[in-house]
Amino acid sequence: MFTPLTVAVAVAALALAAWCGLAAYRNEPTKDWHFAGMAVVTLLALAQLVVGVVRLAGGAEADDGTVVFVSYLVGCACAIPAVAFLSLSERTRWGSATVAAGAVVLAVLQVRLYDIWGGAGA
Amino acid sequence: MPEVTRPRRSAGRAGGDPADGGRIGSGPGRLLVTLYAVFAVGATSRSAYQIATRFEEAPLPYALSAVAAVVYCAITVALVRGGEAARRTALAGCVAELAGVLVVGTWSVFDPEAFPDTTVWSAYGMGYLFIPLVLPVVGLLWLRRSPAS
Known part of the structure; x- marks a missing residue:
């Protein structure tokens, strides 16, 4: 699809996971700055969704099929907002741990997304 | 160092406090709900897609994936709902899940021909970083x- 963006999302997600993991370790809930970080990662994932759909509209095809590819793109875009809401209603260290877990999941999804699009041939 | 003298105040609130009894989806449970929700969504969409598009290629793995999906969904819903009945449902779900990952894991290792494609539980969940075994x-x-009370 667009490998630099995939890498950027994965790295940003792992950074967010480390940051929120640190907050959980320090027994802190997510704070405003954490939510700013989540917004940045979500924007990257949304940009990825747009780029992916534009590439598909331009005639490109994902190796594993359009349905799977778009599902993963949508899943990536929803992952961080979902855990952000969960951490809003869980104002403890476990809210931070939840965001960290969601961010790790997003990073793993990036690896799958890369494979689904066609790996090195992207 | 107040953190040391009063460790995990919030976890205690979510855990054993009778006033909060049965809230198995908060505190550490919130993290558990999230992971189960991820697996519920993942396993459900994956098995639905596989069964809809190419069930005949690998009927056994895809059927087992569907079973896993149902178990994950049941546990997720139970954890979110909370209460004693939901706690029992979640317990039964976790037992079924553990049995499933052990049985299917062993089966897939000793009889690979039965598994032309993988399931969530193949090789004890190795493709999913063994999370299906740990969860x-x-x-x-x-x-x-x-406990609820």
Whole structure:
């Protein structure tokens, strides 16, 4: 699809996971700055969704099929907002741990997304 | 160092406090719910897609994936709902999940021909970083530790 963006999302997600993991370790809930970080990662994932759909509209095809590819793109875009809401209603260290877990999941999804699009041939 | 003298105040609130009894989806349970929700969504969409598009290629793995999806969904819903009945449902779900990952894991290792494609539980969940194996154990410990009353 667009490998630099995939890498950027994965790295940003792992950074967010480390940051929120640190907050959980320090027994802190997510704070405003954490939510700013989540917004940045979500924007990257949304940009990825747009780029992916534009590439598909331009005639490109994902190796594993359009349905799977778009599902993963949508899943990536929803992952961080979902855990952000969960951490809003869980104002403890476990809210931070939840965001960290969601961010790790997003990073793993990036690896799958890369494979689904066609790996090195992207 | 107040953190040391009063460790995990919030976890205690979510866990054993009778006033908060049965809230198995908050505190550490919130993290558990999230992971189960991820697996519920993942396993459900994956098995639905596989069964809809190419069930005949690998009927056994895809059927087992669907079973896993149902178990994950049931546990997720139970953890979110909370209460004693839901706690029992979640316990039963975790036991089924643990049994499933052990049986299917062993089966897939000793009879690979039956598994032309993988399931969530193949090789004890190796393709999913063994989370399918760890999750039910953590779930059982958490549910044991947080009785409804």
